[in-house]
Amino acid sequence: MNQSIIFVDRVEYDENTKRVSYFAQASGQLITCCYSTNKSKEDALLDFESKKFDYEDIAENAIEDELYNDEGLIEVEELL
Template sequence: MNQSIIFVDRVEYDESTKRISFFAQVSGQLIRCFYLTNKSEKDAISDFESKKFDYEDIAESAIEDELYNDEGLIEVEELL
């Protein structure tokens, strides 16, 4: 576990893009991590909460490897 990467207790659902976003703080900077889903808002957030630590582990590795997309975001795949 990298102590310089801290995940904040915040999750957002964007209906227009069907995107779940969660956030990491890295050296004081807020980094948006996200994945796409076909679930409703309620189901998507519930699913995220049940797999939160798995998503955070995947995102942490991507941040450490600097796998930012063109928008400066970390995209992970939805866990099924």
């Protein structure tokens, strides 16, 4: 685990985009990590919590590899 990347205890669900967002801090910068889902808000948040460490590991690698999308976000695939 890279100690310079820290995940904050915050997760959000956007009803309009059906996107789950979670956040990391690296070098003082807040980085939004996200994925799209077809689940309801409640199911999506429960699913995220059950796979939180897997999502964080995937996002950490993407941050280290600077795989930001055009919006400046780290976008990952939903884990099934």
